[in-house]
Structures are given as C-alpha cells and as structure tokens.
Amino acid sequence: xxxxxxxxxxxxxxxxxxxxxxxxxxxxxxxxxxxxxxxxxxxxxxxxxxxxxxxxxxxxxxxxxxxxxxxxxxxxxxxxxxxxxxxxxxxxxxxxxxxxxxxxxxxxxxxxxxxxxxxxxxxxxxxxxxxxxxxxxxxxxxxxxxxxxxxxxxxxxxxxxxxxxxxxxxxxxxxxxxxxxxxxxxxxxxxxxxxxxxxxxxxxxxxxxxxxxxxxxxxxxxxxxxxxxxxxxxxxxxxxxxxxxxxxxxxxxxxxxxxxxxxxxxxxx
Numbered sequence: 001x002x003x004x005x006x007x008x009x010x011x012x013x014x015x016x017x018x019x020x021x022x023x024x025x026x027x028x029x030x031x032x033x034x035x036x037x038x039x040x041x042x043x044x045x046x047x048x049x050x051x052x053x054x055x056x057x058x059x060x061x062x063x064x065x066x067x068x069x070x071x072x073x074x075x076x077x078x079x080x081x082x083x084x085x086x087x088x089x090x091x092x093x094x095x096x097x098x099x100x101x102x103x104x105x106x107x108x109x110x111x112x113x114x115x116x117x118x119x120x121x122x123x124x125x126x127x128x129x130x131x132x133x134x135x136x137x138x139x140x141x142x143x144x145x146x147x148x149x150x151x152x153x154x155x156x157x158x159x160x161x162x163x164x165x166x167x168x169x170x171x172x173x174x175x176x177x178x179x180x181x182x183x184x185x186x187x188x189x190x191x192x193x194x195x196x197x198x199x200x201x202x203x204x205x206x207x208x209x210x211x212x213x214x215x216x217x218x219x220x221x222x223x224x225x226x227x228x229x230x231x232x233x234x235x236x237x238x239x240x241x242x243x244x245x246x247x248x249x250x251x252x253x254x255x256x257x258x259x260x261x262x263x264x265x266x267x268x269x
Contacts, residue, residue: 027207034215035177046241051239052123056234068178075229093156093160116132117261119268123213124240129142136211137210184216198214244267
C-alpha cells in the first residue's frame with residue numbers, strides 16, 4: 001500500500017490550524033469530523049452485524065472518489081503501482097516499500113483480508129501487530145504512523161512519483177479533498193494521546209472507535225490508497241463499529257496504547 005499512513009500528516013506549519021466547520025449529525029466533534037462538505041463520503045456507524053468489516057467495494061469507491069475530486073485516470077498505472085509497492089523504478093527503496101506495503105494491509109483489514117492470527121478488525125479502527133498486540137493504526141509504533149516521513153513534502157513518495165512519470169497523480173492528490181482534510185487529521189492525532197482512539201457521541205450514546213475510522217483520517221487514507229490503486233481503496237472498511245468498552249478502557253489505560261490481543265480476542269467474536 002502506500003501513503004497509507006493514518007497519521008500521515010505533513011506538518012502543522014505547512015497547513016496551519018484546521019478551519020472551523022459545522023458538523024453534520026455524525027456524532028464526531030471537531031477536529032474528529034473534518035470539513036462538513038466531505039462528511040457524506042466518510043463511513044457511517046454500522047446498523048447491522050452484516051456490515052461489520054465489510055469493504056467499501058469498487059462501485060461505492062468510485063462514488064466516494066468522485067466526491068473527493070478523483071477519477072480512475074488519477075491513479076498510478078499498473079506498472080507504476082507494481083514498481084511503487086516493490087521499491088522498484090527510479091529511486092526506488094525496498095525498505096520504504098516494505099513500510100508502504102504494511103500500511104496497505106493494515107488499512108484494508110476487512111472481510112477476506114485477515115491480519116495477524118486471522119484477525120479482522122478494520123471497522124473498529126484497530127489491528128493486531130506481528131507481535132500479537134492490539135492497537136490503533138495511529139499508534140506511534142505502527143507502520144501507518146511511521147510512513148509519515150515518506151509522504152511528507154520532499155519525502156520519498158513525492159520524489160518517487162516525480163521520477164517515475166506519476167506527476168499527474170501527485171498533482172491530483174493535492175487537488176483533492178486530501179489538502180482540506182489533512183489539518184484536521186493532524187490536530188486530531190496530536191490531542192489523542194497514546195491510545196489514538198476517538199469518542200463518538202450521538203443521541204446521548206457515546207462509543208469509541210480507532211482513529212483510522214474518524215472521517216478526516218479515513219478520507220485522507222482513502223485518497224492516498226485510491227491514487228495508488230482504486231481496488232485497494234475499495235477494500236477499506238465501509239462502516240465503523242464501536243470498540244467493546246472493556247477493550248477501549250484497556251487500550252486507554254495502557255502506557256503504550258497497546259494490549260495483548262489474545263487477552264481480548266473473545267470480545268470481537
């Protein structure tokens with residue numbers, strides 16, 4: 001995957017503080033909601049068990065992409081995609097590609113795309129590391145957080161795209177909703193501590209979900225994945241689900257924002 005990182009954030013000085021925006025009735029407060037005009041394209045809370053970890057699907061992905069300012073022509077070509085995710089091409093880096101590939105897997109941990117130990121937790125905004133720890137993709141230790149340096153201005157991703165004939169894709173990225181959403185995602189991450197979880201309050205009910213499912217982060221990642229390959233963006237979770245309260249409390253209480261998945265796996269069955 002690529003540019004997947006949740007945090008992805010460039011730098012506060014590059015974009016400034018996020019602008020004020022009125023939220024629709026999503027239950028997410030600012031900065032966890034992001035610009036109102038893009039909220040219709042973000043995942044809604046699931047309303048039936050069958051929606052849990054369901055991928056967006058290609059048809060819906062194209063509708064979302066159009067709403068965010070993208071078309072299939074903006075994505076990398078098949079050859080560019082293969083070179084990008086393998087660290088090939090002009091200026092390619094196997095090490096950077098490894099981080100990018102890990103991000104792709106984490107952000108598309110939906111039905112049919114299990115993670116470590118067969119875990120499928122995309123709708124919760126959680127994933128299981130190779131060492132068996134349960135955490136948010138925005139956790140400081142996650143590839144989806146570490147990839148920030150690769151996608152920052154002047155970083156590996158932009159340089160690779162310019163050197164490998166993908167300037168059009170790079171320009172499309174910055175013309176899209178990515179630029180408007182990014183400052184919200186950055187601020188949201190900065191104020192969410194080690195746990196990187198988000199509270200959602202609607203109709204007097206409060207639920208908790210991982211940062212990657214909050215609108216600004218999900219939409220930024222969707223744009224990034226779509227630019228890399230539309231089919232990958234289509235595998236992202238279509239709905240968000242509340243993290244079981246006991247699990248959310250444990251993650252919040254952890255000094256690292258991580259808990260052993262084996263101890264909490266039963267809450268997700």
